[in-house]
Amino acid sequence: MKTKLILALTLSVLAANTFAADGFDRTQSAIAADGYDRTGAATVAADGFDRTGSNAIAEDGFDRTGSNAIAEDGFDRTGSNAIAEDGFDRTGSNAIAEDGFDRTGSNAIAEDGFDRTGSNAIAEDGFDRTGSNAIAEDGFDRTGSNAIAEDGFDRTNTASLS
Structure with a gap:
């Protein structure tokens, strides 16, 4: 009988500390009285911003997962000036020229529009010389x-x- 009484008292003490009067589960002290999950160190801030990384989402909404990956003006700066301020793609060494011609190869597309990928494969008069x-x-x-x-x-x- 003594064992049953000790067991009953132990269970009632555990039950009293496990559930608070307001009904919140406090088995690990993970949920605070205001309802926020505090299992991690401020994973979600009070204002709703995601702070899983070191200030990953700034207060103004810009993504700062990398070192200033998205600038304040909206340009993508993931590479070394990959997108220029004028909008031209500069991922390669002057791959897209200012006039819009493709210069990925050694003068592959000439200024007049002829294909020069081979040694004079398309002549100036349009005939095939492959x-x-x-x-x-x-x-x-x-x-x-x-x-x-x-x-x-x-x-x-x-x-x-x-």
């Missing part, structure tokens, strides 16, 4: 040795069409 004179100036196909004759006949096989 092979050795594959398309002649008159428009005939010269990919084979005189496969299409000037008169339009197919000469892929020797005299199969006459």
Whole structure:
């Protein structure tokens, strides 16, 4: 009987300290009387801002997770002046020129708009020069040795069409 009485008193003392009169669970003193979760060191501030990191979200709403990653004027500064003040992309060494031409390769797109990725692959007159004179100036196909004759006949096989 004595053991049951000691056990009952112990449980009643634990129950009295576990639940407060207002009904809040105080088993670990994690929830304060005002209802805020205080398991971490001010994870959520009283004003509602997320402070999981060292001032990760500033009072003005800017994201400051990195070293001034988003500037006050809204420009992205994650790289070394990656986005310039005028809006041009400067991620590479002058990759996009001020006039808007793509300069990712060594003058890959010329100022006149012609493709110069190969050694004069597209000529100034627009003809394809990827092979050795594959398309002649008159428009005939010269990919084979005189496969299409000037008169339009197919000469892929020797005299199969006459």
